[in-house]
Amino acid sequence: MPFNSFDNYPMSWKPALKNLTAPIYATIAEMLEKDIKDGLLPPGTKLPPQRELADYLDVNLSTISKAFKICEQKGLIGATVGRGTYVSSDVGVNKILLPNHGLSNVIELGSIFPENTLNNEIAAYMKKMVVEPNFGDLFRYGHPEGTMWQKVAAVKLIEKASFKTDPQEILLASGGQNAITAILAGLFKPGDKIGTDPVTYPGIKTAANMLGIQLVAIQQKNNEVTEEGLIYACKNENIKGLYLIPDFHNPTTHTMSIDTRKMVAYLAQKEDLIVIEDAIHSLLHENPLAPIASYAPERVLYICSLSKVISPGLRLAFVVAPEVFKKKLSAALYNINISVSPMMAELAAGIINEGVSDTILEKRRAYSREQNLIVSQYLGDYKVNGAPECIFRWLVLPDDTTGKAFELRAYHAGVQVYASERFCSGYSKTPERRKNGYYCSRKQR
Amino acid sequence: MPFNSFDNYPMSWKPALKNLTAPIYATIAEMLEKDIKDGLLPPGTKLPPQRELADYLDVNLSTISKAFKICEQKGLIGATVGRGTYVSSDVGVNKILLPNHGLSNVIELGSIFPENTLNNEIAAYMKKMVVEPNFGDLFRYGHPEGTMWQKVAAVKLIEKASFKTDPQEILLASGGQNAITAILAGLFKPGDKIGTDPVTYPGIKTAANMLGIQLVAIQQKNNEVTEEGLIYACKNENIKGLYLIPDFHNPTTHTMSIDTRKMVAYLAQKEDLIVIEDAIHSLLHENPLAPIASYAPERVLYICSLSKVISPGLRLAFVVAPEVFKKKLSAALYNINISVSPMMAELAAGIINEGVSDTILEKRRAYSREQNLIVSQYLGDYKVNGAPECIFRWLVLPDDTTGKAFELRAYHAGVQVYASERFCSGYSKTPERRKNGYYCSRKQR
DNA sequence: AAATTTGTCTATTTACATTTC
DNA sequence: GGAAATGTAAATAGACAAATT
Numbered sequence: 003m004p005f006n007s008f009d010n011y012p013m014s015w016k017p018a019l020k021n022l023t024a025p026i027y028a029t030i031a032e033m034l035e036k037d038i039k040d041g042l043l044p045p046g047t048k049l050p051p052q053r054e055l056a057d058y059l060d061v062n063l064s065t066i067s068k069a070f071k072i073c074e075q076k077g078l079i080g081a082t083v084g085r086g087t088y089v090s091s092d093v094g095v096n097k098i099l100l101p102n103h104g105l106s107n108v109i110e111l112g113s114i115f116p117e118n119t120l121n122n123e124i125a126a127y128m129k130k131m132v133v134e135p136n137f138g139d140l141f142r143y144g145h146p147e148g149t150m151w152q153k154v155a156a157v158k159l160i161e162k163a164s165f166k167t168d169p170q171e172i173l174l175a176s177g178g179q180n181a182i183t184a185i186l187a188g189l190f191k192p193g194d195k196i197g198t199d200p201v202t203y204p205g206i207k208t209a210a211n212m213l214g215i216q217l218v219a220i221q222q223k224n225n226e227v228t229e230e231g232l233i234y235a236c237k238n239e240n241i242k243g244l245y246l247i248p249d250f251h252n253p254t255t256h257t258m259s260i261d262t263r264k265m266v267a268y269l270a271q272k273e274d275l276i277v278i279e280d281a282i283h284s285l286l287h288e289n290p291l292a293p294i295a296s297y298a299p300e301r302v303l304y305i306c307s308l309s310k311v312i313s314p315g316l317r318l319a320f321v322v323a324p325e326v327f328k329k330k331l332s333a334a335l336y337n338i339n340i341s342v343s344p345m346m347a348e349l350a351a352g353i354i355n356e357g358v359s360d361t362i363l364e365k366r367r368a369y370s371r372e373q374n375l376i377v378s379q380y381l382g383d384y385k386v387n388g389a390p391e392c393i394f395r396w397l398v399l400p401d402d403t404t405g406k407a408f409e410l411r412a413y414h415a416g417v418q419v420y421a422s423e424r425f426c427s428g429y430s431k432t433p434e435r436r437k438n439g440y441y442c443s444r445k446q447r
Numbered sequence: 448m449p450f451n452s453f454d455n456y457p458m459s460w461k462p463a464l465k466n467l468t469a470p471i472y473a474t475i476a477e478m479l480e481k482d483i484k485d486g487l488l489p490p491g492t493k494l495p496p497q498r499e500l501a502d503y504l505d506v507n508l509s510t511i512s513k514a515f516k517i518c519e520q521k522g523l524i525g526a527t528v529g530r531g532t533y534v535s536s537d538v539g540v541n542k543i544l545l546p547n548h549g550l551s552n553v554i555e556l557g558s559i560f561p562e563n564t565l566n567n568e569i570a571a572y573m574k575k576m577v578v579e580p581n582f583g584d585l586f587r588y589g590h591p592e593g594t595m596w597q598k599v600a601a602v603k604l605i606e607k608a609s610f611k612t613d614p615q616e617i618l619l620a621s622g623g624q625n626a627i628t629a630i631l632a633g634l635f636k637p638g639d640k641i642g643t644d645p646v647t648y649p650g651i652k653t654a655a656n657m658l659g660i661q662l663v664a665i666q667q668k669n670n671e672v673t674e675e676g677l678i679y680a681c682k683n684e685n686i687k688g689l690y691l692i693p694d695f696h697n698p699t700t701h702t703m704s705i706d707t708r709k710m711v712a713y714l715a716q717k718e719d720l721i722v723i724e725d726a727i728h729s730l731l732h733e734n735p736l737a738p739i740a741s742y743a744p745e746r747v748l749y750i751c752s753l754s755k756v757i758s759p760g761l762r763l764a765f766v767v768a769p770e771v772f773k774k775k776l777s778a779a780l781y782n783i784n785i786s787v788s789p790m791m792a793e794l795a796a797g798i799i800n801e802g803v804s805d806t807i808l809e810k811r812r813a814y815s816r817e818q819n820l821i822v823s824q825y826l827g828d829y830k831v832n833g834a835p836e837c838i839f840r841w842l843v844l845p846d847d848t849t850g851k852a853f854e855l856r857a858y859h860a861g862v863q864v865y866a867s868e869r870f871c872s873g874y875s876k877t878p879e880r881r882k883n884g885y886y887c888s889r890k891q892r
Numbered sequence: 893a894a895a896t897t898t899g900t901c902t903a904t905t906t907a908c909a910t911t912t913c
Numbered sequence: 914g915g916a917a918a919t920g921t922a923a924a925t926a927g928a929c930a931a932a933t934t
Binding site for chain 2: 911
């Protein structure tokens with residue numbers, strides 16, 4: 003029996019523990035999940051301290067702890083020693099960002115769609131491929147790790163992103179997201195934590211959530227993770243890895259400075275972090291900076307995806323995997339794909355070797371510059387982030403509106419954009435402290 | 448201090464608990480893992496009872512329990528109340544079965560390779576595709592769930608496997624393994640258990656292991672899971688799902704009877720099991736039996752992969768997902784693939800609609816009959832399982848040899864085959880009881 | 893700067909269920 | 914068929930460390 007009466011004590015959550023069929027901890031977890039999802043406990047709500055709740059329900063402290071842990075694993079709440087437990091800020095937000103495929107009349111500016119006419123360059127190469135005498139062989143089982151010829155082509159492409167690597171280290175995935183999920187599944191385990199930018203690519207959020215891996219927002223300064231922030235996360239959150247997009251960061255368009263790249267590389271080595279370097283947009287740079295991977299090749303998994311820079315229908319990505327991780331990642335990719343489509347791999351290798359990829363890259367940059375000029379014409383009075391070659395924009399909203407509100411207004415006006423809230427990573431530990439203002443993403447078609 | 452002296456007491460494992468830096472349970476788990484992997488505790492070894500070990504090490508029973516649980520999760524050991532804890536039988540076996548891609552002189556009869564010349568039929572269709580005016584559009588982002596046209600084609604194909612379904616229920620995956628992994632990741636969670644045949648497709652073993660999902664071998668009779676076995680596994684192992692290959696089971700070639708299909712469907716409904724029905728070989732049957740899915744459509748995820756029946760290079764599978772699972776599975780597939788290659792999806796839909804797939808199927812059956820006649824010529828004196836249309840064989844070995852030994856002898860003679868040991872699922876709870884003899888798989892090229 | 897708040901983690905206690913003999 | 918063996922799981926206790934005030 004609880005010693006104190008809680009009738010007059012303010013508790014944000016007072017579950018009623020009746021008709022127990024399941025264990026206490028499971029029941030509490032279920033009730034908490036339900037009440038959060040039902041909106042009874044809106045995002046940001048501070049839950050009662052575990053001890054208070056234990057006392058109130060007349061159960062042991064650890065029982066509450068265990069219940070909370072289950073909900074934390076599901077991304078519903080976030081807890082910090084000394085501060086308390088809060089309902090996550092992104093509960094209820096639809097995290098998977100599916101573009102409108104012409105199904106409605108809404109103009110889709112939320113998802114990043116590379117320009118389409120360039121696909122004809124690939125189609126043209128494909129036409130040459132099909133008449134080759136051994137074309138039918140591309141429908142055999144492919145080698146899980148790709149052929150040497152394909153890997154050499156990958157090296158050639160990656161070199162244009164200022165990263166000199168070796169065919170031995172190349173693995174093939176069915177696109178960037180496929181590579182990310184394989185890395186998460188193969189090199190991390192449920193419960194592990196990975197540091198990310200506070201605002202990041204939603205694909206890693208959903209993949210991590212599915213695999214029971216938690217994302218932790220790393221403190222930033224000038225749009226880049228800080229050394230203090232990283233050290234703190236290593237020490238206090240025990241992060242096992244890092245996920246970063248150094249070039250044309252999605253969604254902020256930011257390109258990371260050389261100094262920060264070196265700092266991350268240094269800490270990755272020192273703290274034994276597994277760095278996932280998503281080089282998804284790197285090749286859009288005319289003169290890309292050297293990647294983090296070049297400064298810490300043995301700690302970084304470098305993902306060179308073709309969807310954004312060459313073509314979205316080419317479901318292919320090259321992963322540069324250091325020796326220590328190669329075997330595990332290769333196994334994970336095998337578990338997920340068996341192998342990539344041999345035809346895709348051959349097609350990609352072909353367009354790289356024939357220089358088609360270079361042509362596409364140049365044209366894509368030129369097209370982006372044109373398009374971005376148009377954006378500037380219309381939104382010149384606002385702060386619009388993004389280098390000329392970046393294929394999407396980040397609109398900084400005026401102080402008097404929120405991203406969410408703007409997204410809704412735009413939608414009602416027939417335009418889909420995605421607000422910063424959709425990109426928030428990890429649970430918001432200090433909701434009141436995260437003063438990164440409100441942004442709204444605006445992408446180029 | 449332990450009360451009894453254990454010097455004269457026979458204990459199969461006596462770890463030395465010194466220099467403790469990590470917690471006790473973690474240290475014990477690590478030591479156990481090391482000793483198993485080093486071969487000090489060979490497969491089948493009975494570990495000391497948890498209480499004995501706790502007493503010996505002077506720690507609490509639950510501490511041992513927790514340590515063992517970690518190793519069990521990794522698939523290293525298996526424990527049963529009342530019987531004890533045993534080292535798993537497949538420790539140290541290389542579980543990923545990679546075919547020799549002509550890298551050595553070994554004749555590869557281990558992996559299942561569909562006959563290759565039929566790929567030219569697909570190549571021919573591809574040649575028609577590339578000249579279509581909108582061919583370049585296939586390099587755009589594909590719709591994650593596929594187009595209606597593609598789903599209608601899927602329905603058409605699946606109908607030939609005696610399963611009438613609906614485009615609404617179709618999801619697209621990048622091959623059968625991709626579908627399996629997506630289902631495991633999206634509908635199960637780490638620690639969940641899934642029932643399988645005692646000997647099963649290795650791809651589910653490695654995928655489940657990667658995701659922390661445990662496989663439990665279901666008791667069989669005449670090569671089919673029994674009702675008692677299933678009920679037992681539901682009640683005592685708390686299995687959440689089932690993975691089955693009803694047609695031309697890999698590796699035993701067995702085709703499940705109608706009665707067992709109905710029984711499984713009935714129990715799936717009654718026990719709320721999620722059934723993964725791998726219809727990988729179903730279309731090889733000239734008159735396929737109705738699948739389990741047709742008897743319990745709301746509990747079965749039916750996977751129709753094209754690799755074995757149409758072409759391995761077509762990295763595509765159709766999944767029939769009932770309403771209740773569709774959203775989660777769709778999200779999982781999105782997390783893993785974003786979308787399948789639009790070109791692959793279109794190609795598959797095309798060859799189905801044009802009847803190319805029918806031609807291929809017929810030719811494949813005819814070719815199999817021929818090849819299997821040759822197998823019979825050479826191995827007529829032995830028991831070789833498999834219907835004429837099955838594209839692989841299962842050789843029952845004489846009593847005086849083991850699968851492992853035969854595999855090794857074959858390899859030294861220049862032929863790669865895979866022995867039954869490689870297909871064993873779950874941990875061997877009763878190693879001495881599993882009297883399914885020793886088989887050796889022999890596959891057709 | 894010290895005391896307090898608060899969550900985390902390991903180990904423990906206890907009850908229980910199944911298998912074996 | 915009943916006692917013993919054996920693993921499982923929930924709840925609890927207590928020490929600890931970080932964040933707050």
